[in-house]
Structure formats: C-alpha cells, structure tokens
Amino acid sequence: MAFNKKEAFTIKEQELADFAKAMSHPARIAILKILAQRNECICGDIVNELPLAQSTVSQHLKELKNAGLISGTIDGPRSCYCINWKAFEKFNAGMNSLFDSLKIKNEKACC
Amino acid sequence: MAFNKKEAFTIKEQELADFAKAMSHPARIAILKILAQRNECICGDIVNELPLAQSTVSQHLKELKNAGLISGTIDGPRSCYCINWKAFEKFNAGMNSLFDSLKIKNEKACC
C-alpha cells in the first residue's frame, strides 16, 4: 500500500525535500561541518572524526554527493570532497521563495 | 545491528538534522507552502489540496508539529494550524553558523 506518492508533487517541492533529506541525519550535518571548517578538501579523515564505520561514512558521503551538496574527486588512492556552495544557495533561494509570503502576512497568524 | 547512533552527535547537529528531516518529504513542503500562502489558519482544507488520504495528511501534520515547525489549536470540531515562524529563524541561524566559515575560505576549495 505504501506506494511512492512523491511524484504527485511539484518538482520544486521534491527538490526542496531532497535537499532537506540529504541533511536529515546528524552524521551528514557533521560531515558538512568538517568540510566547511577545513578549507582544503578532505578525504577519509572524516572517518576518523566520526563515530561510524568506514563503510557507513562512505555511504553518507555518497548520499551528499547524489544530492549535489558536495563534490568528490579521486586523488590517487584517496578521495577528496568539497562542499558545493552553489547547491546551498539554491536551497536557500527555495526556502526563501517558500516563506516570502509569510513574512508579510505574519502578524495575522491566529495560533 | 542498525542501532541508533544519532545520540553520538552534538545536540546542535541533531537539532539541525531534525529540522531538515521534518522538511524531507514533498507533502510536508506542500503543507508548509499552503500555510504560508494563506494568512489565516487552515484546518483540513489541506487534505483537499493534497493527493493523500486524510490519515496520511494528519500524520504529516503531526510530524511538523512535533518538530516545532507548526502549531495547532483545536477550534470546535476542527483543527487549525499555523507556521511557527520562530522555528524557521532558528533553523536559518543554525544553517548560517554551519557555513559561515565556508563563505570566507570558499575560493580555496579544490574540487
């Protein structure tokens, strides 16, 4: 019964939801934080910083990459990841367009 | 084996992730959009606007409420929901503090 109804919504709604989903786990927030704090690209040092197995971290990195929030390049035997800054700007823009109307009408809210 | 490792991360990381999770489904984005566009509180008209069963919508509303993104009050036989504007400000602040460092160092990114 639990068929996927996600495609019944607009592309914009789905995109915003996908962004949010990519950030919906503390491990992935932590990864983004690490990437943001170090200005050089990081490979598997991330694994050492997190309380998770290597395979699990790799999986989280893959999800962030699929969502477009980070990009990764292979550098010899290791991988290098960076934040995709433009993706976050897009996310921000989507959020703003969602709530712009609210900012104006906010004072009329009843609960 | 898939024990919940979420509590191994910081409170801030968990809070940001919880926010994101609440918005990680297009139906919930759509609900927020409806609440933002109408400046008066909405009850179950939301159900009519969405391609989902009443029980499913109710479940999504509950999740948004648990996450603190909306508030709801009972008005006779119906329920009235509103966006919790302060919650979104907090979310925004959390996002900004996550990426402030990146804004400065961005030009050094290597991939």
Place this chain on the structure above:
DNA sequence: TATCTTAATCGTATATTTGCGATATACATT
C-alpha cells in the same frame, strides 16, 4: 437522542534508511 462532520489514532503492509562486516578495486610501496 440520533446522526453528521472533522480530525486523530490504530493496525497493517510495504518501502526506505541506517549501520556494519566482508569484499572488491585501485593506486602505492616494497
């Protein structure tokens, strides 16, 4: 009181996510 309307909750089926160990792959080093 009997009935209707609105919305929450329960029970259930299915889908997706999370996490790990094991394995595979790819480059480096000896």
Place this chain on the structure above:
DNA sequence: AATGTATATCGCAAATATACGATTAAGATA
C-alpha cells in the same frame, strides 16, 4: 610480483518512514 592503504560497493539485519482503511472521539446539527 607481493603487500599495504584508502575507499567504494555488496549483502544483510534492524529500525524508521510512508500510506491507507478502519476505528475512535468530540463537537455540531437535526
């Protein structure tokens, strides 16, 4: 060539999320 190191992927188990119909509860109306 053999070994070591770094990472991705596979396969599996457990946990969570999604969705719906049925039921319940509470207020409104006949």
